[in-house]
Amino acid sequence: MGVESSRRDDLESLAYLLIYFMRGTLPWRKLKGTTTAETWDLIRDKKIETAPLLTVGLPSEFEVFYSYVRGLEFGDLPDYEGLRQLFRSLAEREGYRVRRGI
Numbered sequence: 001m002g003v004e005s006s007r008r009d010d011l012e013s014l015a016y017l018l019i020y021f022m023r024g025t026l027p028w029r030k031l032k033g034t035t036t037a038e039t040w041d042l043i044r045d046k047k048i049e050t051a052p053l054l055t056v057g058l059p060s061e062f063e064v065f066y067s068y069v070r071g072l073e074f075g076d077l078p079d080y081e082g083l084r085q086l087f088r089s090l091a092e093r094e095g096y097r098v099r100r101g102i
Contacts (some may be wrong), residue, residue, distance in 0.1 A: 007076075008074065011072070011078055012021040015069055023058075028043045030041075031043055068083070
């Protein structure tokens with residue numbers, strides 16, 4: 001929303017990156033306004049508009065992650081270990097060998 005960044009914002013960016021990797025695009029990827037400010041406004045509005053749809057069709061862990069990070073308050077310390085375990089469980093369920101200690 002254009003205010004000071006926090007850990008929550010870093011995790012939200014990571015969520016968008018993971019969704020992008022899974023989908024190959026994001027709904028706001030090619031939005032362009034006539035000014036930089038207008039472009040940022042269009043992107044913000046599209047993110048708000050499409051938030052309920054971003055993880056549809058993806059493994060449920062993506063929705064859990066996205067909802068969790070969007071619900072964090074500015075000063076909250078995220079449960080990093082819980083988030084790592086969320087995706088470790090997904091990887092194991094999908095048959096990937098998961099290395100510990102990373």
